[in-house]
Amino acid sequence: MASLLAFKRHDHRHCIEQALQEAEQLCARREARLTPLRRRVLELVWQNHQPSGAYQLLDQLAAGSASRVAPATVYRALDFLQEQGLVHRLASLNAYIGCPHAERHHRGHFLICRHCQATVEITSSQVAEAIDASARAAGFEAEEEWVEVLGVCAGCRGRGQ
Amino acid sequence: MASLLAFKRHDHRHCIEQALQEAEQLCARREARLTPLRRRVLELVWQNHQPSGAYQLLDQLAAGSASRVAPATVYRALDFLQEQGLVHRLASLNAYIGCPHAERHHRGHFLICRHCQATVEITSSQVAEAIDASARAAGFEAEEEWVEVLGVCAGCRGRGQ
DNA sequence: GGCCGAATTGCAATAGTATAACATCGCAAA
C-alpha cells in the first residue's frame, strides 16, 4: 500500500513534487485556477504527512513573505483546495491534510497517529460499504462522511510508544 | 431498530425520562456525581434529537435561572458527561448529543440529517470491523474513532427535501 | 458536630478556529 508511506521513512520531496504536479494538471483540466497563493498553501499542507492547522499555515505563509496574510485568505485558499479535492479537513483536529488521490472526488477516511501525528488516508471499500449499508438500513441517504481513527501507527508502536 | 426513533414521530418525553433515569443509575453504580448542574446539562442535551452546541446549552441554562453561567462551566459538565459515556461530541458540527446506550463505553457512529438535523447513533459491527480491519492492515492500533455521516433522513426525503 | 482534603463550581481572561462584509486589484472579453 503506497498510501502508508506516511508511516514510514521515505523521500518526502517526491511526495510534494508529485502532489503539486498532479494538482496543476488537474486544475488545468478543470479550468480551475491554481493561483500562486493556492499553490503555496497546497505546498505547505504537503510539507509533511501531519495535518496542518489553518493558523499554522498562516504563520508559515507570513514567514515566507514580508506581508502578513489574513486568516480569511488562508481559509479561502483551503476552501478552493477542498472543492478541488486536493485537501481534506480533519474535523476531529480542525486541521487540513493533502489528498493523495484528488482526481476523483471521494470520501476521506483517515488513520491518525496520536504520537507522530502522521495521518494516512485509507480507501477501504469495506468501510464505505458497511457505512452505506447501515445508512440504507435506516432509510438514510448518505452524502458526506467523516471517518477519523485515532491510534498509534506501526512505527511509533515499534518504538515502544 | 429502536435507535432510529430520532427520525420518526415519537413521544420524546419518554426519551428524556429514560436517559436521565439511566444516567442516575449508571452514575450511582460508578460512584460518579451527577450533580444538579450536570443533570441539567444532560437534560438540555436530550431536549431533542438534534445535537446542541455548547453555547446554545449555555444560553438555555441562563434562560432557566437568574445567574448567567460561564462557558467553562458548561464545558466541564460536558467533559464529565462524555467521560461517563452519556454524551458524544460530534466533531463535524462542534456539537453534543445524548448517547442512548451509555452503559458500555463505545465508539459512536452517527447519521446526521442535514435538513432536520436529527441525529442517530448507529451501532454497526460491520462498520467497526471494517475499520478495525483497515487499521490492522496498516499496522495501526486504533483507539478512538469518529464516524459521522451527513445526509438526508427518510422523513425529510419523504417530504421532498 | 467540626475539621480536612478533594471535587465541583464561579469567575475573569484569553486562546484558537472560522466567517462576514466590503474594498481593491488584475485580467480578459466586449
Next chain:
DNA sequence: TTTGCGATGTTATACTATTGCAATTCGGCC
C-alpha cells in the same frame, strides 16, 4: 477603453474552547 468577474486585501467580529485561580460544597473521618 470599459466592463465584468474572480481573486485577494483588510478589518472586524463570531464562534468554540481552555486556563488559572478563588470560592464553595461534599463526603469521610475524628
